[in-house]
Amino acid sequence: MEENKLRSRGWFGKSGKDGFIYRAWMKNQGYPSDEFDGRPVIGICNTFSELTPCNGHFRELAASVKRGVWEAGGFPVEFPVMSLGETLIKPTAMLYRNLASMDVEESIRANPIDGVVLLCGCDKTTPSLVMGAASVNIPTIVVSGGPMLTGKYRGKNIGTSDIWRFSEMHRKGEISQEELSDAEACMCRSNGHCAVMGTASTMACMVESLGLTLPENAAIPAADSRRKVIAHLSGRRIVQMVKEDLRLSKILTKEAFENAIMLNAAIGGSTNFVIHLLAIAGRIGVDLSLDHFNQLCEKIPLLLNLQPSGGYFMEDFYYAGGLPVVMKEMLSLLHADAITANGKTIGENAKTAECFDPEVIATLAEPIKDLTGLAVVKGNLCINGAVIKPSASLKPELMQHRGRAVVFEDIDDYKARLDDPELDVDEDSILVLKNVGPKGYPGMPEVGNMSLPKKLLAKGVIDMVRISDGRMSGTGFGTVVLHVSPEAAVGGNLALVRDGDIIELNVEKRSLNLEVTEEELERRRAEYVPLDLGYNRGYVNLHVRHVMQAHQGADLDFLRGGSGDKVTRDSH
Ligand code: FES
Numbered sequence: 001m002e003e004n005k006l007r008s009r010g011w012f013g014k015s016g017k018d019g020f021i022y023r024a025w026m027k028n029q030g031y032p033s034d035e036f037d038g039r040p041v042i043g044i045c046n047t048f049s050e051l052t053p054c055n056g057h058f059r060e061l062a063a064s065v066k067r068g069v070w071e072a073g074g075f076p077v078e079f080p081v082m083s084l085g086e087t088l089i090k091p092t093a094m095l096y097r098n099l100a101s102m103d104v105e106e107s108i109r110a111n112p113i114d115g116v117v118l119l120c121g122c123d124k125t126t127p128s129l130v131m132g133a134a135s136v137n138i139p140t141i142v143v144s145g146g147p148m149l150t151g152k153y154r155g156k157n158i159g160t161s162d163i164w165r166f167s168e169m170h171r172k173g174e175i176s177q178e179e180l181s182d183a184e185a186c187m188c189r190s191n192g193h194c195a196v197m198g199t200a201s202t203m204a205c206m207v208e209s210l211g212l213t214l215p216e217n218a219a220i221p222a223a224d225s226r227r228k229v230i231a232h233l234s235g236r237r238i239v240q241m242v243k244e245d246l247r248l249s250k251i252l253t254k255e256a257f258e259n260a261i262m263l264n265a266a267i268g269g270s271t272n273f274v275i276h277l278l279a280i281a282g283r284i285g286v287d288l289s290l291d292h293f294n295q296l297c298e299k300i301p302l303l304l305n306l307q308p309s310g311g312y313f314m315e316d317f318y319y320a321g322g323l324p325v326v327m328k329e330m331l332s333l334l335h336a337d338a339i340t341a342n343g344k345t346i347g348e349n350a351k352t353a354e355c356f357d358p359e360v361i362a363t364l365a366e367p368i369k370d371l372t373g374l375a376v377v378k379g380n381l382c383i384n385g386a387v388i389k390p391s392a393s394l395k396p397e398l399m400q401h402r403g404r405a406v407v408f409e410d411i412d413d414y415k416a417r418l419d420d421p422e423l424d425v426d427e428d429s430i431l432v433l434k435n436v437g438p439k440g441y442p443g444m445p446e447v448g449n450m451s452l453p454k455k456l457l458a459k460g461v462i463d464m465v466r467i468s469d470g471r472m473s474g475t476g477f478g479t480v481v482l483h484v485s486p487e488a489a490v491g492g493n494l495a496l497v498r499d500g501d502i503i504e505l506n507v508e509k510r511s512l513n514l515e516v517t518e519e520e521l522e523r524r525r526a527e528y529v530p531l532d533l534g535y536n537r538g539y540v541n542l543h544v545r546h547v548m549q550a551h552q553g554a555d556l557d558f559l560r561g562g563s564g565d566k567v568t569r570d571s572h
Contacts, residue, residue, distance in 0.1 A: 006041070006114045007041075007113065007138070007565060008040070008075075008112035008113065008114050009038065011112035012026075012041070012112060022112070023036050031075075036075075039073055039074055040074045040075065040114040040242040041074070041075045041077060041112050041115075042069045042075065042077070042117060042235070042242070043078075043079060043107075043108060043113035043115070044062050044065050044066065044076055044078040044079070044116075044117045044119065045081055045104060045107070045108070045116055045117065045119060045129055045133075046059075046078055046079065046080050046081070046119050047080075047081060047082075047119055047120065047121065048080065049083035051083065051088055051089075052084065052085030052088075052122050052125065053085060053122075054086070054121045054122035054145065054148075054192065054194070054200060055085075055119070055121040055122055057145065057222055058119050061119055061143065061145060061227070061228065061231045062119060062231075064228040064229075064231035064232045064235065065117050065143060065231045065232065065234060066078070066235060067232050067235060068232040068233060069235040069236070069239060070235075071235075071236055072235070072239035072240065073239060074115075074235075074238070074239035074242070076235065079107060079111070081103045081129070082096065082099065082103045082128075084096055084097065084100055084122065084123070084124040084128060085122055086122050086199075091441065091442065091445060092441075092444070092445040092446065093123065093124045093443075094443040094444055094446075094471065094554075095443025095540070096124070096128075096443070096539075097124045097127060097128045097131075097276075097279075098131075098279075098543070098547070098559060099539055099543075100124065100128035100129075100132070101128040101131040101132040102132065102559065103132065104118075104129050104132025105131075105132035105133070105135045105136055105562075107132075108132065108136045108565075109136050109563070109564075109565060109567060109568065110567060110568070113138065114139070115138060115140065115141075115238045115239070115241055116133060116140050116238070117140075117141055117142075117234060117235065117238050118130065118133060118140060119143055119145065120143070120145065120204070120207070121144060121145030121146075121192070121200060122145075122193050122200055123193075123199040123200045123474070126144070126203035126204065126206070127203060127276035127279060129142070130142065130207065130212065130280050131280055131283050131555070134252065134283035134284040134562060135283050135559070135561070135563060136562060136563070136564065136565050137247050137248050137249050137284070137564060137565060138247060138248070139238060139242045139244075139245065139247055140212065140238075140241075140247075141212065141213065141214070141237060141238045141241060142207040142212045142213045142217070142341075143213065143217065143230065143231045143234045144207065144217050144218060145191075145222050145227075146191075146222035146223075147192045147193055147195040147200070147201055147204075147219070147313070148190045148191065148192035148193065148194065148221070148223075148314075149189060149192070149221055149223055150195055150313040150314075150315045150316070151183075151186050151187035151188070151189060152186055152189065153182070153183050153186035154186075157313065158183065158186065159187065159196040159307050159475075160187065160194040160195065160198055160307075161198070161307040161308040161475040161477065162183070162187065162307075163475070164475070164476060166180055167180075168451065168452075168457060171451070171457065172454075172457055190221070190222065191222040192221060192223065193222070194474075194475060195314045195315060196306060196307040196308055196313060196474075196475050197267060197270070197304065197306040197307065197314070197474065198308070198473060198474030198475040199270040199272040199273075201218065201306075201474070202264065202270040202272065202273050203276065204217065204218040204219070205218045205219075205263065205267055205323055206260050206264065206269070206273060206277065208323050209259050209260040209263040209264070209327075210252060210257070210259070210260050211251045211256050211259075211339060211340030211341060211346060212251060212252075213230075213341060214230055214233055214237065214342055215323075215324050215340075215342070215350075216322045216323070216324060217230055218317075218322060218323045219314050219318035219322040219323060220318055220322075221314065221315050221318060224318070237342060240343075241341065244343065246339075246341070246343065249284055249285075250339065251338075251339055251340065251341065252284045252286065253286070253338065254286050254288075255335035255337075256335075256338045257277065257292075258292070258296055258334075258335060259334045259335055259338055259346060260277060261293055261296045262297065262330060262333055263326060263327065263334070264277075264297075264373060264374065265297035265302075265372050265374050266300050266301070266302065266303040266326055266330060267304040267306070267323075267373065268304055268309035268310070268389070268392065269373060269374070269474070270389075271374065271388075271389050271471065271482050272471055272474055274293060274376075274387050274483065275444075275471070275483065275550055275553055275554050276553070277553075278551070278552060278555075279553030280553075281553070282553050282555055283560065283561065283562055284562070285561060290376045290384070290385040290387075290551050291376070293374060293375075293376050293387075294375065294376045294510055297372050297373070297375065298372065298375075299372075300330075300333070300372050300373070301364065301367035301368070301371070302367055302368045302370075302372070302373055302391045303326055303329060303330075303361060303362045303363070303364070303368060304317065304326065304360070305360050305361075305368045306360070308392050308476065308477040309369070309373065309391040309477070310368055310369075317360060317361070319357065319360075320355060320360035321353055321354055321355050321356050321357075322353075324349060324350045324352075325350075325353045325355045326361060327353065328351065328353040329355075329364060330364070331347055331350060334346060334347075336350075369391050371391045371396060371399075372391065373390070373391045374387060374388075374389055374390075375387070375388050375390055375510060376510060377481065377507065377511055377512040378510065378511065378512065379511045379512040380493055380513050380514055380518075380521075381467070381484065381494060381503065382484045382485060382492075382493075382512050383485075383486065383492070383493070384485035384486060384551040385485055386467075386481050386482060386483050386484040386512060387481070387482050387483050388479070388480065388481050388507060389472075389477075389480070390507055392480075393463065393477075393478065394462050394463035394477060394479070395463040395479060398463060398465050398479040398505075399479070399505070399506075399507040399508065400506050401428075401430070401465050401479075401504070401505050402505075403428045403430040403503060404428070404430065404500055404502060404503075405429070405432045405497050405498070405500065405502070405514075406423070406425045406429045406430065406431050406432065406499060407432045407498060407499050407501075408431070408432065408433045409434055410434060410435040410436070410440075410441070411435070411436055411441060411447055414433055414447075418451065418453055418454075419453060423453055423455075424499070425453050427456055427459070427461045429464065430464070430466070430467060431450050431452075431464060431465070431466045431467070432466075432467050432468070432497050432503070433450055433467070433468035433469075433470065434468070434469065434488035434494055434495060434497070435469070435487075435488045435489050435495075435531060436469055436470030437469030437485075437549075437550065438547045438550060438554045439487065439489045439533060439544050440469065440488055440489030441470065442533075442544055442547075443543070444469070444483075444554060445470055446471045446472055446473040447468070447470050448468045448470040448471055448472040448476075448480050448481075449477070449478050449480045450468070452464055463479050464478075464479065465480075465481070465505055466480045466481065467480075467481040467503070467505075467512070468481070469482075469483065469489075469494055470482060470483075471483065479505075481505065483550035485550045487549065488531075489530075489531050490549070491525070491528060491530060496514075496524040497514060498524075501514055502514075502515040502516075503515070542556070543556065546558060
């Protein structure tokens, strides 16, 4: 891009009073005058926060990006945006994904930024930043923070998925509270995000699959010096991307989204991928629906042996060669000519990849599991669809299952009755949880992988079919149907399910049905009393009024699309 076409010239290229104001206050940070001579201004969008421990090392990462930007002749300017830490934010970080994306969008558009580096780590920090940037559509590169080192506990490798195992063992009385506390420090022993193929790792793979990062970005551990190297190189590269005018819309094509869907199935990525990818597609204007996921994923087996679908960790994935190896294996299925942030195609980037550990990254000929990483089911219980992660099931025979519903009206009902010895439930029952969808429990919390009733755990039951309109942590596992749409709180058929109803799940046929006649459903619908959501002020009120359903990415309706990079109103 020619220098005088740079967005930043609309600020720093001005003469008279306006130019004086734009430059003078920046100079209080010690920049010499020639810094404002027309070099690309690169925003570094930082989600550092001590309340987002997975992103706690981002000041150092930003310093590496800056070095690269300076080297390439750019002018780096770091700015903070709302940071969403998965573990601390209540009721759920997902409630604020769209709010954070607004912060990102408006911060980029309102400032003299020619290109932007997005520093993403903990789960929602990736989609919120990409969504916001997509609505502005300037040259953008993503640098992920990287996963933690593998946890080590009493001689064993552990990761975030073990929380669920530890907590079930604790409920069964097999380990003490002291042992549980010991495991805390052992699991999170370095900088970085969750070290399994949870949502953060899935998001890091998603941005690499979409072509928004340099190759290998996804898997390099946060504590590995090569994480700083990729940040440094990304700083160099974004300056060139500005000169080439390589905007997000040139990378985020339909083909790029299809590549990401196929790769996500092969790596056993989190079900949250579906919601976030749909939301990003909605921002950049690519037509994507749940049906695309089934069409593209059906024949793709699991190639990656990482928890929660397998046994290894992100660190092992990196040492085995990382995502480029999976890309290379799948090149015949992918759109190999999709362009990426380094200016090369996915095919060019992947061609030199080499697998160093076939135990971790398998081949299409001999996959880790034949079960795909993701399936979309439809039927009268989820007219607009629901998702399941077959590769994370502990009892694959439950992929075809017919059982009696045990219904919890909301999360409080579930907590109050799950372990009641009188609960009428057996291992063939199907647990149904209502009102945890985008509106019903604002933000759609990760409670879909309900614990099993204590009395069944005691009998050695390890998995049951569970259905809800909520989400599941990317670290979770089991035969869990999620994101039922429409959700119960807007009167979807999920709201009409009653104890004892028969439900049939058939993943092979991609169906989920409630065996209740339409006449009976109609009768129940007439009796249905809508939930009083009762949020009448602030952001939550805005969210509840405008959030779309899960099959549309749960974005706010007025945020779909973008407003481009022109400032909203130029007063000077
Ligand atoms: Fe931050 Fe898992 S809690 S990535």
